[in-house]
Amino acid sequence: MLSVELRQQRAGFALDISFEAPAGVTVLFGGSGAGKTTVVNAVAGLERPETGRVALNGRVLFDLERGIWLAPHRRRIGYIFQEGRLFPHLTVRQNLLFGRWFAPKGAAREDLERIVAMLGIGPLMARHPGSLSGGEKQRVAIGRALLSSPDLILADEPLAALDDPRKEEILPYFERLRDEVKIPMLYVSHAATEVARLATTVVVLKDGKVQRQGSAAEVLGDASVMPTGVRAAGALLQARLLRHHTDGLSELEAGGISLFLPQVMQQVGSQLRVRILAQDVILSRQKPEGLSALNILPGEIEQIRGGTGPGAMVTLKTDAGRVLARITRRSAQALELAPGVSCYAVVKSVAIARSDVSGEARSDTPG
Template sequence: MLKVALRQPLADFTLDLSFEAPAGVTVLFGGSGAGKTTVINAVAGLMRPETGRVALQDRLLFDVKQGVWLPPHRRRLGYIFQEARLFPHMTVRQNLLFGRWFAPRGAAREDLDRIISMLGIGSLLQRHPAALSGGEKQRVAIGRALLSSPDLILADEPLAALDEARKEEILPYFERLRDELKIPMLYVSHSAAEVARLATSVVVLKDGKVQRQGSATEVLGDDRVMPTGVRAAGALLEARVLRHHLDGLSELDAGGLSLFLPRVQQDPGSLLRVRILAQDVILSRQKPEGLSALNILPAEVEQIRSGTGPGAMVSLKTEAGRVLARITRRSAQALDLAPGAACYAVVKSVAIARSDVSGTPQTEA
């Protein structure tokens, strides 16, 4: 358990917050300038807040009132930056081994070969950073952080400098860190897609304050706290793979409802997270017939929120979980939608991108 309480005047606002991060991946989620990097740097010891206290399990990293301040190298934290920051004159192997200089005496060491295998960097060991792609550099940076035997991994928007293809390359490795090594992680992001893939818990920041805290499902299902705008709003459903069909579709069971997606890699029986964007959902008051869309979910309207523009966000209760639909206010009126109204949520199978499907975080039994 990581416990954080900070207060620090900044240029545009005063950072004033507290939160607890349980085991797993806690994502600090917010738009640019929300204070996310300030928080993670305070935890790392790279900046000293005016007032604050940070404790990791039974260790006090700093407490201004008690006059406790551990220097960064004694905090047993691994830091993964936006850019890999590898030493250009060292080979990949040398960069990895550099991390071991910071491992405390007597600490359990991660096996070098295991880390190399898990990150798929065995063929890169003799190369220098200049000969690596952006994704390869980040994998090496992850390995270097792991080999310092940290009690906590800090990741400050580690995918921000990568293109979409490289992001898709790196995300599975962060999932493996979460599920296989089980090292707790504080991960900074402004991407709802990364939150959906990685988070076991989410802390939403706005102007230096905690706006919302909860599970990824709870936070992403609440359009009121979407720091990156309504276009990123969407539901996060949990579903189990039932079977793979010969036509290239996979059938999932989402709370007893069938959900058809482009073929997923996971085996039948696997539990998945599926992110469905609100803008990809259309509504009907009667069960549609003769549509190409395969996913038709019976629903009940929970709430309708209208903005200043022509749009409305409809929150729906389904057997699969909460679903959001972004429609026009004109459509909501034409359908006579109101809380308690029965309707159907329609989602095209091909609207669900491969990047919006991932394994669920594995928890201890």
Template sequence: MISFSCRLSRSRFVLEADFAYPGGCTALFGPSGSGKTTIARLIAGIERPDRGRIVVADHVVVDTEAGLWEPAHRRRVGLVFQDGQLLPHLTVRQNLAYGRYFAPRGTGRVVFDEVVDLLGIGHLLAARPLTLSGGERQRVAIGRALLAAPRILVMDEPLASLDAERKHEILPFIERLRDDLGLPIVYVSHAVEEVARLATQVVRLAGGRVVAKGTPVEVFASQVADEAPDRPETVSFLSGRVIREMPEFAISVIAHPAGEIVIPALMGRARGTVRVAVQGANVTLATERPSHLSVRTVLEGRIASVTAGAGPAGVVTVDLEGGDRLAAHVTRHAISDLGLVAGKQVFALVKAVAIDEHGLGRFDGRTASKEQE
């Protein structure tokens, strides 16, 4: 359980935000300067709010009305930063042992070998940080934080300094923390693909305020209405279960109530329920069910809204069978010609190669059930 309600005023920035979630991975999402890192620092005890209350794992760490402010070293918040901040003169084993030094007595010691196995760093124990790749350093930093027996893990843009290959290397390990350990995570990021893959809930920030909160599907569906109609960056998230692998064609097939979704082959990288990211510019709409097409993904739904600006394109949001919402960028001429209005039945066509493979992520059944209600 994490509950946050704080105000912090600076000369050129004011943070005033509140949210509460029972567990899982809570993503703080938004552009630079929106307040994500400030919230992380307040949770960790690096900064003090002007007023507010913070509860971490059912333990009150800040309550300004009651005059309570627990110092950082007593909060048991595991911090992971962009660069890992490992001690360069120590080996990996010694860096991990340094984390154990901060584990409070009587809390139950985290088993060293289990953490090493979880993060796949056993072969690195004798190495020094300067010889490690960026992804390896981040895994060691996570291990050090875990061995301090934290109540919660706060990860501040932990993948921001890594290239795409290193990001894909470390994402599965963060998923394991979320799913296997059940450790609450606050994950700071401005990367949609990371949030789509990891988050069970999202707090979207702008200018120090919460502008949306809920599941990734709910938050990014609400973002559609905020996007300028002529911008192609709108992303939708669909969730379903992998039902077929077709390695001979390098594709996987996901079952969705609106129709089957064909994606680039997962090659065993995700099991069970997955979330798929789809760019609005890569969605085509038809008013009748098409046939004899090369496009394999055809999803049925009804138009929820049509938003058009002064430019040539507009955004058509479609409520799909099963509850997910899909955004499509459509020319204003097509909107008029096809009579695209709220309530009209349509069929959304998405090419497999147009689906953002990096936005694929596994999430647990409890999250899946909640999102599909």
């Protein structure tokens, strides 16, 4: 358990937050200027707030009222930055082993070969950072952090400097880190896709304060929490992969409702997360017939939130979970939508990108 209380006053910005992060991956989610990096830097000891307290598994890292401030190298924290920050004159192997210099004596050590295999960096061991791609550098940086035997890993927007293909390359390794390594992580992101795929807990920051905390499904399904704008809004469903069909579609089951998606590269029986963007959902008062869309989810309207423009965000409660739909206020009025009204959410199979389907956190993962 990570316990964080921080207060910091700067010109035009006030940070005043308090939250607890259980085991697993806790994502600090918010737009630019929300205070995310300030939080992780304070936890790491790279920045000293005016007042505050941080404790990790009962061990106090700092408590300014009591005059406690552990130096960064004594906190047993692995930090993964936006760029790999590898030593250019050292090989990949030497960069990885450098992390062990910071491992306390007697601490349980991660096996080098296991970490190398998990991250798929075996062929890179003799190379220097200058010859690596951005994604390869980040994998080496993850390995270096793990080999320092940390009690906590901090990741400050580790995918922000990568293009989309490299992000898709790295995300599965963070999923493996979440599921296979028993080290909690505090992960900073402004990307809802990363939140949906990785988070076991989400802490939403806005203007230096905690706006919302909960599971990824709870937070992403809350229409009042859209820190990166309505275009990124989308709900998260938990589903199980039932079968692969010969026409290239995979069939999933969520709350007894079948979902058809472009082929999912997972084994039958796998527990999955499926993110459905609000802008890809159409609503109907009657069960649609004669449509090409395969995914039809019956439900009941929970909430309608109007914006300053012509749009409205509708929250629909279904057996599969909460679904968000971004429609016009004119459509909402024409359909006489209101809380309690029965409705159908319609989603095209091809509208769900492969990047929005991922493995659920394993049940044996801490937290």
